[in-house]
Amino acid sequence: MNISQAAKLSGLSVKTVRYYADIKMVEPARNIQSGYRSYTNDDVAKLNFIGKARRFNFSIEECRELLSLYQDKNRSSKEVKKLTLAKIASIDEKLKEFHSLRDELSHLVNCCNGDDRPSCPILDELSK
Amino acid sequence: MNISQAAKLSGLSVKTVRYYADIKMVEPARNIQSGYRSYTNDDVAKLNFIGKARRFNFSIEECRELLSLYQDKNRSSKEVKKLTLAKIASIDEKLKEFHSLRDELSHLVNCCNGDDRPSCPILDELSK
DNA sequence: TCTTTACATTCCAGTAACTGGAGACTTTAT
DNA sequence: ATAAAGTCTCCAGTTACTGGAATGTAAAGA
Known part of the structure; x- marks a missing residue:
């Protein structure tokens, strides 16, 4: 084809x-x-x-x-399993990173009024 | 400097x-x-x-x-908050993806003997 | 002062895994 | 015969840098 x-x-x-x-x-x-x-x-x-x-x-x-x-x-299925376990481990690392990233960002968002005034804890944190 | x-x-x-x-x-x-x-x-x-x-x-x-x-x-802090919320949403999506990926892979790993024989549920699944 | 060493510059190429597009050719349908 | 659809190769662009070569400048030691 x-x-x-x-x-x-x-x-x-x-x-x-x-x-x-x-x-x-x-x-x-x-x-x-x-x-x-x-x-x-x-x-x-x-x-x-x-x-x-x-x-x-x-x-x-x-x-x-x-x-x-x-x-x-x-x-041997051993080899395949090994590759897959390594892949899981690397996914776990990414998960950890993204989780802590998410937590920090949502903490910042909660501190931010999100109104028309310039005061912004998010930018404050980024500039520290 | x-x-x-x-x-x-x-x-x-x-x-x-x-x-x-x-x-x-x-x-x-x-x-x-x-x-x-x-x-x-x-x-x-x-x-x-x-x-x-x-x-x-x-x-x-x-x-x-x-x-x-x-x-x-x-x-206005509103603009910053908006950007940050969008970022959180995209992180959430990635988290979801990686979580389900992890679950599927670890399910496969659990089914695999990981011995010296060729039979391997992981490859079986990939070839379906 | 001369020389070595450290630091700086630009430019080119490579990374991962495709995706888009140009220009040319082949096949299929009308 | 012609038009449309499918396919080919080749080149460039994507993201956010990183490595290296060739070259120029500055600082430190003899």
């Missing part, structure tokens, strides 16, 4: 699918006459896999790793 | 301070002989302000806005 159908089936944009070909993540065959990329169902399965992993916040390089584990019938 | 002291006092890197000059956020005077950037205490205060706002996850453009409010003695 052509790229637009592969994109539709995998839920990715044509640009993204072409990008994944460029970076050698999913390299389809080529139609010799037209030069058009020609995707198989297997290619689409890989695109799907990548799309899902990306939505799980795995980076492109991590996706590459997961993909090669996915295609290796002899891999 | 020269750029390295301004950097030190504001807790930013020299590169970053120079970058803020390039994008016209904090434009110091120049020493005519040497061409060196020459920072005042006021400039450092602005750098500080920006550094803090960045740590609060405000984008450069938002910092620009906050900075002009900060320098406008007649601004």
